[in-house]
Amino acid sequence: MSLIDTYRAYRARPKAIRRTDLASQWQLMWWRFRKHRMAMLGMILLGLFGVCVLFPEPISPYAPFERNSKYVAGAPMMPHFFEADGTFHPRPFVYGVKSERDPVTLKLRHTRDETKIWEIAFFVKGDPYHLFGLIPLDIHLFGTREGFIHLFGTDFTGLDIFSRTIHACRVSLSVGLVGVLVSFVLGAAIGGAAGYFGGQFDNIVMRIIEFIRSIPTLPLWLALAAALPRDWGPLPTYLAVTAILALLGWTWLARTVRSKLLATRHEDFVLAAKLSGCSDSRIIRRHLLPSFMSYLIVDTSIAFPEILLAETSLSFLGLGLREPVESWGVLLYAAQSIRSVDQAPWLMIPGLFVIVAVLAFNFLGDGLRDAADPYSK
Amino acid sequence: MITFFARRFAYMVITLLLVSVVSFAIVQSAPGDYAEIYAARKANAGAIISQAEIENVRRQLGLDKPWHIQYGRWIGNIVLHNDWGMSWEWKRPVGEVIWERMPLTLAIAFSTLIFMYVVSIPVGIYSAVHRYSIGDHTVSLLGYIGLATPNFLLALVLMYLSQRYFGQSVGGLFSPAYENAPWSWGKFKDLLAHLAVPVIVLGTGGTAFLIRAMRAAVLDELNKMYVLSAKASGLSPLKLLIRYPVRMALNPIAATLGWRLTYVISGAPIVGFVLALPDTGPLFLHSLLNQDMLLAGAMIFIYCALTIIGTLLSDLLLVALDPRIKLE
Numbered sequence: 001m002s003l004i005d006t007y008r009a010y011r012a013r014p015k016a017i018r019r020t021d022l023a024s025q026w027q028l029m030w031w032r033f034r035k036h037r038m039a040m041l042g043m044i045l046l047g048l049f050g051v052c053v054l055f056p057e058p059i060s061p062y063a064p065f066e067r068n069s070k071y072v073a074g075a076p077m078m079p080h081f082f083e084a085d086g087t088f089h090p091r092p093f094v095y096g097v098k099s100e101r102d103p104v105t106l107k108l109r110h111t112r113d114e115t116k117i118w119e120i121a122f123f124v125k126g127d128p129y130h131l132f133g134l135i136p137l138d139i140h141l142f143g144t145r146e147g148f149i150h151l152f153g154t155d156f157t158g159l160d161i162f163s164r165t166i167h168a169c170r171v172s173l174s175v176g177l178v179g180v181l182v183s184f185v186l187g188a189a190i191g192g193a194a195g196y197f198g199g200q201f202d203n204i205v206m207r208i209i210e211f212i213r214s215i216p217t218l219p220l221w222l223a224l225a226a227a228l229p230r231d232w233g234p235l236p237t238y239l240a241v242t243a244i245l246a247l248l249g250w251t252w253l254a255r256t257v258r259s260k261l262l263a264t265r266h267e268d269f270v271l272a273a274k275l276s277g278c279s280d281s282r283i284i285r286r287h288l289l290p291s292f293m294s295y296l297i298v299d300t301s302i303a304f305p306e307i308l309l310a311e312t313s314l315s316f317l318g319l320g321l322r323e324p325v326e327s328w329g330v331l332l333y334a335a336q337s338i339r340s341v342d343q344a345p346w347l348m349i350p351g352l353f354v355i356v357a358v359l360a361f362n363f364l365g366d367g368l369r370d371a372a373d374p375y376s377k
Numbered sequence: 378m379i380t381f382f383a384r385r386f387a388y389m390v391i392t393l394l395l396v397s398v399v400s401f402a403i404v405q406s407a408p409g410d411y412a413e414i415y416a417a418r419k420a421n422a423g424a425i426i427s428q429a430e431i432e433n434v435r436r437q438l439g440l441d442k443p444w445h446i447q448y449g450r451w452i453g454n455i456v457l458h459n460d461w462g463m464s465w466e467w468k469r470p471v472g473e474v475i476w477e478r479m480p481l482t483l484a485i486a487f488s489t490l491i492f493m494y495v496v497s498i499p500v501g502i503y504s505a506v507h508r509y510s511i512g513d514h515t516v517s518l519l520g521y522i523g524l525a526t527p528n529f530l531l532a533l534v535l536m537y538l539s540q541r542y543f544g545q546s547v548g549g550l551f552s553p554a555y556e557n558a559p560w561s562w563g564k565f566k567d568l569l570a571h572l573a574v575p576v577i578v579l580g581t582g583g584t585a586f587l588i589r590a591m592r593a594a595v596l597d598e599l600n601k602m603y604v605l606s607a608k609a610s611g612l613s614p615l616k617l618l619i620r621y622p623v624r625m626a627l628n629p630i631a632a633t634l635g636w637r638l639t640y641v642i643s644g645a646p647i648v649g650f651v652l653a654l655p656d657t658g659p660l661f662l663h664s665l666l667n668q669d670m671l672l673a674g675a676m677i678f679i680y681c682a683l684t685i686i687g688t689l690l691s692d693l694l695l696v697a698l699d700p701r702i703k704l705e
Contacts, residue, residue: 211392211395213636213639214392214635214639214681214684214685214688215396215399215639215681215684215685216639216640216642216643216680216681216684217639217643218643218644218646218647219642219643219646219661219676219677219680219681220399220403220677220681222646222661222662222665223400223403223665223673223677224403226665226666226668226673227403305525309527312527313527313528313529313647316527316529316647317529317647317650317662318666319662319665319666332529332530335533336651338533338536338537338540341533341536341537342537342540342541345537348530348533348534348537351526351527351530351533354525354527354530355522355525355526355527355530356525358524358525359521359522359525362521362524362525363521
């Protein structure tokens with residue numbers, strides 16, 4: 001039925017035709033997806049991460065390598081609305097900080113000074129930066145006019161953990177994104193070829209996939225990452241780590257593509273298209289690919305957290321990315337020993353971001369899986 | 378039956394061979410060889426080292442030969458003489474270094490597997506039977522978080538909490554008080570308490586996954602007609618549940634045993650490293666960082682071999698559990 005026919009039929013008997021009859025497949029999927037509350041939550045969270053990826057400099061109050069020598073290894077500072085005596089403060093504020101030497105250990109200790117109030121201001125001038133590396137700006141989303149604010153505390157060198165965590169979104173999520181893209185291309189190409197050619201080639205590819213799946217990935221990742229030269233710059237290391245992670249991640253996708261291709265190759269609609277004189281490439285592009293595109297998207301959203309977790313683990317062990325590149329795993333590297341965790345438990349906060357990002361992707365994947373087949377129930 | 382075993386076994390041997398090539402190739406791809414590291418360390422210590430000396434070390438270790446000859450020598454010695462070579466870092470045979478730490482790794486891996494199945498099967502059944510109840514939602518939420526938390530972070534958090542609130546050190550195998558004490562009941566309990574942490578850390582993700590799988594499998598079975606007919610015939614609910622849907626749901630769960638094992642072995646090095654256990658985890662990571670090639674290669678090979686053998690065993694188990702699987 002062509003579009004005009006539907007339109008005429010709709011004009012003739014508007015009551016008899018439901019909205020779902022006119023909707024495209026993608027529209028149906030979107031409606032289905034919207035009903036999945038957790039998936040919507042996941043999408044909103046990922047949207048927030050996206051904002052952090054695009055604008056880390058204005059969101060964070062300090063530059064990632066700006067040391068605060070007055071507040072080294074300081075605890076997170078909580079924003080307050082009420083002063084100690086209970087009076088309401090319309091503008092959120094943080095308490096000032098008193099530093100004194102411990103008479104026994106001679107270590108500098110920071111305590112909250114409830115007599116000093118540092119108001120949080122929005123859109124304040126701060127460290128200058130270049131937005132997208134081009135536009136010179138010095139406006140930050142929030143900050144204080146006097147004193148300082150460290151929402152997640154500072155590390156042992158006085159760096160602001162909040163600013164660093166926000167800046168690290170960019171690398172952490174882009175490693176996942178690039179890794180997933182590479183494994184998507186690999187998986188679609190290899191799986192597609194296996195499903196399309198079939199026979200001996202298919203057999204060999206399936207054996208290889210089984211082989212890769214049967215070996216434990218993490219030791220292999222570790223070994224490959226350890227083989228990277230130490231003297232490589234940040235960018236080559238970043239690219240190499242991403243490639244290593246993608247190298248073992250394509251197998252799921254290849255299997256899906258292959259099995260879907262095999263299943264749909266002999267469907268009636270393919271035969272019909274063939275009889276109508278469609279070329280092979282048109283059948284693949286216009287008929288086969290859209291019929292299982294949704295499954296590919298689902299598989300991709302599931303592969304993403306795996307790569308994110310792998311990168312975090314590698315960097316945490318010091319085998320993946322290294323300073324001055326900033327990823328959540330690199331930040332967690334500082335929390336490697338129990339001694340530092342015991343002294344500054346807030347060093348583990350970047351880990352929360354990892355968990356939230358993985359959760360968001362899992363929720364999104366669940367919603368997509370339900371929506372992928374909009375005609376079921 | 379015999380042809381099935383023979384085929385599976387032949388397949389396993391081929392896979393093992395491939396794995397050995399891969400592990401050898403990876404370790405070979407490390408930049409520089411041991412001779413250069415040796416020279417650099419000597420130079421750092423202030424000793425004067427000449428190019429000829431480096432060449433000498435290289436010749437002694439056989440590093441000047443092409444890679445396939447090195448590989449042949451390596452695998453030949455392992456298979457024929459159970460000789461894994463010398464660890465340059467430890468100055469001891471690789472086999473010895475690994476085998477004194479292997480029992481702990483295996484103990485943790487198997488305890489984790491048992492823990493995962495013992496926890497996930499009942500919880501999964503509960504979740505399926507009480508679908509959409511508060512308990513089910515709590516389990517799903519915990520499961521999601523368990524799947525999303527990296528192992529090492531969980532280990533760190535547990536260590537921090539127990540240090541802070543119980544004043545107990547979790548790293549290592551024994552508390553300082555029992556470190557050098559003779560074996561006693563107290564020391565044994567101390568050991569169990571320390572083993573619980575790595576098992577929980579290592580098992581959380583897999584448990585969450587298995588609970589989900591078990592829940593889905595039981596739910597699938599609960600909606601089938603035979604359950605209704607058994608109910609109508611007056612079978613008691615508990616008996617019915619255990620004897621039919623749960624029995625059926627166990628098959629797909631058992632089928633993934635091999636993957637679970639892969640997962641546990643895969644996570645073991647990091648957990649061992651973070652918790653400072655005297656198992657193979659720290660050994661493996663240090664060998665990678667120091668490019669102790671033979672040790673690292675042997676470790677990768679053993680990790681892979683463990684999972685491949687485990688997968689074979691789980692396949693055989695599945696055949697025993699589900700006779701409908703065709704023994705082609």
